[in-house]
Amino acid sequence: MEEIERFRLSTRVLHWAIVIFTCLLGASGLCIYISQIGGWVGQGGYVGYIHRVCAILFVLSAVIYLVTNFKSSIKFLKEAFVWGLSDLGWALAAPDYYFGGDPEKMPPQEHINTGQKLYWLAVIIGVVVFLVTGILMWAFRDIVSESVFMWSLLIHDVAFIGAMVMVALHLYLGSIHPVMTESLKSMVTGKASIEYCEHHHGRWLRHELKKKESES
C-alpha cells in the first residue's frame, strides 16, 4: 500500500515528549487531588518536584521544537487561528461522520481537520493558562496577594478538568475511534496510507501530491 509522510520525525518526537510530560504532569497533579494516592506518593515532596520538572521539560521541548523548526512552527501556530468556510462544512458534517456516517459526506480536510484545529487551539490556550497560573503559584507565591493565588489555583484546576476531558477525547479519537484507523500509526511511524489521507485530509493530500509532482 502506498504511503505518504504525515509527520516528520521532529514533530513526532515533540508529540511523544509532550505525551510523556503531560501524563506525568497530570498524574502528579492528580496526587494533590486524590488524597489516597497523594499521601502515598507524596513522601519527600517528590510529587511537587516531578510536577515542576515536567512543566519545565514540557515547555522546553516545545521551545526547542519552535527554535529548530521555526518556520513550520509559526505556520502551524498560525493554523490554529485561520478559520474559513470549509470549517463550517466540517462542523455540519462532523456529527454524522464521527458517528459512523458516510465518510464521503465529509468535505476534504487540510493537514489537520477542523476538529483537530479546535483541539490545537484548546491546547495553546490551555498551555498558556497552565503556565501563567502555575508560575504565579510557584515562583510568585510570596509576592502576589492571597486572592491572586487562590484564583490561580482555581483556574489551574478548571484548566486541569478541561484538559482531562480534552486529553481523553484526543486519546479516544486518535486511537480508539473506529474511523481513525491510521491516526495513531501515523504519529508513531510518521506515515499514513494514501487511502486514509484521501478520506481524512483530502485537501492536504491533493496539495502534497501536487507538490511532489512539481518536484519530480
Added chain:
Amino acid sequence: MTNHWIDLKNTDCAMIIGSNAAENHPMSFKWLTKAKEEKGAKIVNVDPRFTRTSSKSDIYAPIRSGTDIAFIGGMIKWVLDDMTANPGNYNMDYVKQYTNAALIINDSYKGPDDASHPGLFEGYTPSTTSAPGNLGSYNKTTWGYANTTTPNVDTTLENPNCVFQLLKAHYSIYTTDKVSQITGCLTSKLEEVYRTYAATGNKGKAGTILYAMGTTQHTYGTQNIRSYAILQLLLANMGIAGGGINALRGESNVQGSTDMCLLSHILPGYLKVPNETDTDIDAYLGRVEPATVTPAGLDGDKSANWWGNGHYKQYMVSLLKAFYGDNATTPEFGFNYLPKADSKTNYTHIGLFEKLNEGTTIKGMMCWGQNPAVAGPDCGGERNALEKLDWLMCIDLWETETAAFWKRPGANPASIDTEVFLLPAAASFEKEGSISNSGRWVQWRYKAIDPPGDARPDLRVMDELMLKLKEKYSGQTAHNADAINKLAWNYHISGEYADHADPNVVAKEVNGYNMSTGVPLTSFGNLKDDGTTCSGNWIYCGMFDADDNNKAKRHDPVDRSINQIGLYSDWTWCWPINRRIIYNRASVDLNGVPWDKGQPVIWWEYDGPSTKWAGDIPDGGWAPINVAAAGSKYLPFIMKPEGVAHIWGFGRTDGPVPEAYEPWESPMEETIRGVLKAKGGEGFNDPCCYVGKLEKDGESQNEHGSFSDFPCVGTTYRVTEHWQSGPMTRNLPWLVELMPDVFVELGEDLASEKGINRGDKVKVTTARGSIEAVAVVTRRLHRMTIGLNGTQRQIDHVGILWHWGYIGLSKGDSANILTPHVGDANTTIPEYKTFLCKIEKA
C-alpha cells in the same frame, strides 16, 4: 529575702523598685500573679524604664535613675504626715514598741537641714588624700542614743529628739513637688503610688518591697535599702506574711555564696573578718561582739541581742574547729591561723582591681565563675589591669573574656606576660551540692550527667588545689604556712568520692557536729565555745538531723503547716533553723495574737495542753511580751542589740537616715537641700562615696563626665534571655536567636532629635569610653523634666545591656566600658546604674 518566693502570694501590694523581677526573676511572677488573681493585690513598679515588670504592674512610676531616696523619702514624709492625720490607718503599736521610733537620740545630733553643715550630717571630714577611697567620712558619735546602754523612750513619739520626730524633721523637705523635681515623676503619679502603698500600713494588710541591683548598685545603694527599711517599719510590714524587704538575688546561689563569705568583710555566717588589731580571739570578740542595749520604757524589757551574750564566741570557735579540727586548741582555737585583713585596705572588687593595677602587691588571680573583663565597672581599665598579673587562673564553663583578655581587640599578646590557665568547670547539672535561693532555702541538687571532657566540679578543683598546696607547704613552719598546714582537710570518703571531695561530707561539716561523737548538731543553740563542737557556718546548723539526714534533700511538695500560708516547711530546709519568715515575732501583737489573722505567721496558743508558739519557727521561743514575766519580756528584733528594729540606723558610714544625694555623674545642679555643686565640687553629689582610680601610663581611665558634655543618663541592665556577663548564654544558639546583639534603649524624643531610627547602629560615649550597639527606639522611655528651684532640664535615659563581650558565639561591646570605677560608701558595690553619656548614630 526576709520572706521567700512563695510568700509573695500573700501580699496586698508589691512595690518593685530597682528590680526588673519579671525579666530577671521570672518565677517571682508566678506568685505575684497569684496575689493579683486571688487577693486582688496591686503591683507598683518604680523604674526609669517601662519594663516587662511594668507591663504586668497596676501602677508604673517612672523615675530618673538613682533617685530612689528622694522617691521613698517623699513616701516616708507622706506616711508620717498621714500618721498624724489618720493614726487609725496605721499600726502605731508596732511602730512604738517594735522599732526604735520612740528612742531618744543624742541631742547634739544635727541633720543635713542644719545651717552649719547644709546637706551633711554632724561630724563630716572630707578626705584629703589623692588615693582612691571615700570622699569623706563621719565621726558618728552624735548619731546614737542619748543613753547608749538604756536609751530613754517616749512612746507618745512627741519628744523632739526621739527618732520619730527626727525622721519627721529630716523628711519634712521631701514634698511631692520637690520629689517630682528630682525624680522627674509627676506629682499625681507620686501621690497615687504613695496612697496605694501606704494603705498596707493598715493592720491586716501586707506590703512587700522587691529590690535588686537597681537599688544596690549606686554610691548610696546601702542607703537606698535603708530607705525601704524605714518605710516598711513605719508600715509594720516586717515579719509578716506578704511583707518584708526582699532582695532578689542576681544568681541562683548568691544567697548561698554570701552566707559562705563570698564578700571580703565576713567569714561564713556573717562573722566579721579579723583585722590587724585582733591580736587574739578575745581582742577580736571584744571588737565585734555588740553590747546589749535595753530601751527603758517599752513594754518589752529584754533584748535578746543574739550577736552578743556569748553566742559570737560559740559560733567563732565552732567555725575554727571546722577549719582546723584538732589543731584548733585552747585557748585560741587556731584564731591566729586566720589571715587578718588590713583595716585600711579595701578588699572589694573595686579595691582589688585598683591594687592589681598598681602592679606591686597582687601577682596572681583566681577568677572563679567571674568575668570582670565584661562585668567589672570601667571594664576597659580593668582589662588593662589584668596585664599586670604574673598568672591568671580562670575556672568556667566556657572561655570567658577574662580568660582571653590577652587576645582582646586592641591588645598585643606579645607584650602581655601573664600566664593564663583555663580550667573547665562542671555545670550545675553535672555535680552534686546545694544552692541557697533568695528565700534562704538550702536546696540539694543531684548530679544528672557527668561533666564533659576534663570539666570538674568546683569542689573537686578546690580539693585538688588544697591538697597540692598542703603537699607543697608540708614541713614549712613559717606562720603563713600554718594557715595551710593546720587546715583540717579530709573530705574523701568512698565510692564515687573515694578520690575527691564528697559534698555530703562538706555539708555535714557546714552544719556542724559534736567533735567527739560526730553526731550532727540540730540547732546553733547547741554550739559550744569550748571546742567540743564544730560548725562551718552557724546559720546552717540544723540542716542535718541527729541521724545524719540532710534536710536540704527533703522534697515534700505539700504545705503541711497549720497556717496554710505557703511555708512549705518540709520542702528542703531554710536558715535559720527552718524559719521561713524571719523577724516573725513582729507579726504578732504584745499578746502573741497575729496582726493579720487571715494569714498568720506565728501565734501564741493559749488553749491546749501547753502554751506555746504555733506556726512558723518563731524568732526565739520566749512567751509574748504581755505573757512573759517582768525581766524576760523579749523584744522582737532579736538580732539587734536593742531588740527593736532600726528606723534610725546609726551604724552606716554615711548617715543615720538616708538623704537624697546625686550619683557621681548627675544631670542635677543641686541636691534637695539646695546645696550647689559649686560649693562642694563634683564629689559633693554624694559626700562619702568611694571614688576609684585606675591609671594607665599615668593617664586616668576613670574620668568624670559633666552634664554639658554628656547630657543623657545612662544605665545598665540585663534581659531574661541572657545571663550575667554572657558565657553561659551567648554560646547557646537558642538564646542568641532571641537576643542576638547588644542593644541600647532610648526614647522617641531623643531618637528623633539625633536622627536615630529603630535598628540603627549607634555609639554611646562616656568619659571612660564608647561602645557600639543597635538602637531600640521605644516609647517605653520618655523625656523627663527635672530641676529644683525653678531650674528646668530635659533629660533622656539611655539603657544599655551589659551581657556582651569579645568572646563567644554572639559578640558585642561591653556596657561596662562606659561605667565608672566608683562605689557605695558602705560596701563599695560599683555604681553600674547611673552615669552620664551621649548617644549618636554610628
Added chain:
Amino acid sequence: MTEKALLIDVSKCTGCRACQVACKEWNGLPAVETTCTGTYENPPDLSPDTWNKIKFTEIGSTSDGTMRWLFRSERCLHCTDASCVEVCPTGAVYHHELGFVAYDRTKCTGCGYCTQYCPFNIPQLSGNKLTGMQKMDKCTFCLDRVANGLEPACSKACPTGAISFGNRGDLILKGSSRVNDLKSNGYSNAYLYGEHELGGLHTMYVLDEKPEVYGLPADPQYVPGYEVVRQDILKPLGWALIAAAAGGFALNFLVSRSRMVKAGKKEEE
C-alpha cells in the same frame, strides 16, 4: 474523647519566652540566625524552625501613664473549622481525636495550600521553593507529650501560669472567669478569644485588649468562596465531566462501529 486545649492568658504573660525556647528544645528545632532589628521580638516570623514566638506590641505612652507592652504567644490555634484541614489535598493535616489539628509529615506533598488559607498565617513551608520539595510544619500541640499524658512543653515551661493545658470545657470556664475579673479591673475589652471563633479554637486566649491589638483577626474566616467552589463544586464537576465524556465515547464507539459495519455490509453487497 474529651477535647484538650491550651488557654493563654496574656494578662499573665511577662514575655519571658521560656515557652518559645521550650518549644524548640522539646521539638528539636534548630536556632534561626537573627539580628537585632530594634525590637525585643526575634525571630521576626514563625518558620519551619519556629512554631511558637512571642509577639511584642507597644501601645500608649509612658509620659501620660497609658503605656502598655503586650505579649502574645503566636502559634497554631488548632481550629475546629480548620481551613488547613479542609484544603489539605492529601489528608496530611487532620483533626486529632483530642480536638487539635495534627499533621502527618509523611503524607505532606508540600503543596502549601494550608499556608495560603490559614486565617492566622500559621503553617510554614520548609524545603526548596524552587523544586517544590517542601513540607509544612507548625505547632503539633506536642502530640508526643500529650498522647503520653504530659502537658505540652510550652505550658510546662511557663513560669507565671499564663499558659494552661486541660480539657477545653474547663478552660473555657477558667478563661471566662478571668475575662470577668479583667473586666471588673477596668479592662473593658477583655475577651475570651477562641470560645466561638471558627467553631471553637483549641488554643484560646484571654485577651485584655481587642483581638486586633494583639494581631489577631476579630472575625477569622473559614476558607473563602473560591476554595468552597474548588473543593465542593469543581472537584465533583470534574469527575462528572470525565464520566460523561467516557460515557459519550463509549456510546459514540458503539454507534459509529455498528453503522460502519452496516455500511460495510452494504458495500460488500
